[in-house]
Amino acid sequence: MAYEPVEDADFDTGVLIVGAGQAAVQLATTLRDAGYDQPITIVGDEPHLPYQRPPLSKGYLLGDQSLGGLEFRSSEFFSDSGIKVLMGERVESARRTSIGGVVQTATGRTITCDRLVLAVGASARRLPLRGVDADGVITLRVAADAERLGARLAVADDVVVIGGGFIGLEVAASAKKLGRRVTVLEAAPQLMGRAVGAETSAYYVGATRRRGIAVMLDARIVGIRTGDNGEVSGVDLADGTMIPAQLIALGVGVAPRVELAHQLGLHVDNGIVVDDHSLASDGWTIAIGDCANLPSPYPIDPLLTRVRLESVNNAVEQANHAAQTILGAPVPYRSVPWFWSDQGDLKLQIAGLSSGHDQVVVRGDPGADRVAFLYLREGRLIAADCVNSPADFAAVRRALAGDVRVDPRRLADTSQKLAVVLHDAVSA
């Protein structure tokens, strides 16, 4: 559905949500569902109606899905719900007033509001590398990036992915599916090191290589080489090796967007620091989604008290809780985090946070690409990384809401359903 621009010039609104992604749409719809009857406005700097980001590295990149098909809601839905959506409009400044807040957009529009919400997400990091600005070095965060990446993928024979995190590995799997020669260069000694345990990571190194994707860990990149035409031609490593590439996908993490938070004088530290009601340091502005640094909603590891979670699940759950704050019935944000990453035929689903674990149980058969890595701390199950094992994932996710102390041998025993083992453990 085509996006219809909002004509009004300056205006006043109840809730103003800056950023038009997963968290923004969830908050607006939850507020309406809960009976909030004041005007709601979403302002986003991308030119399209809000859409789902996960397919950008998968179905959309492969040309199997259209952008329209990724939209969360139609423009009719937004207008019928009284949610004003301004797209292609960047909020450039924000400040508090005695009765609320006021923002100014790049088109010169002024919007005043009773409550300001920052749902501004994050932007893809680049690396300070020689040649990093060459044609053909592409990061992936928004639909426009996926379009550039897809156009290059169509003509490149050799693809190098710098960064072996979720997005890098998803792009690598998509490129392989299109028949490209693919190399993943990861500076750390393990893949997906920020998100999964070492055992899961080691499995992924093998599984990715078995799928014909070269994986280099501890990679020391010294620069990106370009041809006479200014186009990328390869990656130079510290040992003198050159890996040819006509496309380099940079997947080296994201930086939370904190420009407006700085203007508002909010506490910023790896994101906009909020409390468990999503309130920033001024006690009024709300920050949700990838941009927010929050008290861990799953406080299992005493060393991990604050987190910034980059996931659909967090954007949705935190937005739902923030709606309660706005409605004046705050509920502390507690939840078992979960994530997923589809890399070709490998469906990874993660429940909980494995940081601080002291024991790992392998359930299933890594060789058959159907395995769950279960992470425990002091005898208590705290997380699971499940590969092509959706039933195990669902069982763990449910069980982690309670205190699960279970004999590791029972966890490893695939003759028994994990749901049954965990049900016995929780109620024991």
Ligand SMILES: Cc1cc2nc3c(=O)[nH]c(=O)nc-3n(C[C@H](O)[C@H](O)[C@H](O)COP(=O)(O)OP(=O)(O)OC[C@H]3O[C@@H](n4cnc5c(N)ncnc54)[C@H](O)[C@@H]3O)c2cc1C
């Ligand atoms: C390629 C890709 C694949 C992913 N795959 C998965 C997956 O498989 N599973 C999973 O759980 N998560 C996945 N994610 C992560 C997930 O999409 C994010 O965690 C989620 O989108 C966060 O939502 P958000 O609303 O916080 O931020 P975003 O969705 O990034 O939305 C923020 C929006 O705010 C806009 N904005 C920022 N500043 C301003 C401003 N000043 N004025 C106006 N607009 C502004 C931004 O342009 C953006 O459109 C993926 C992300 C990417 C990029």
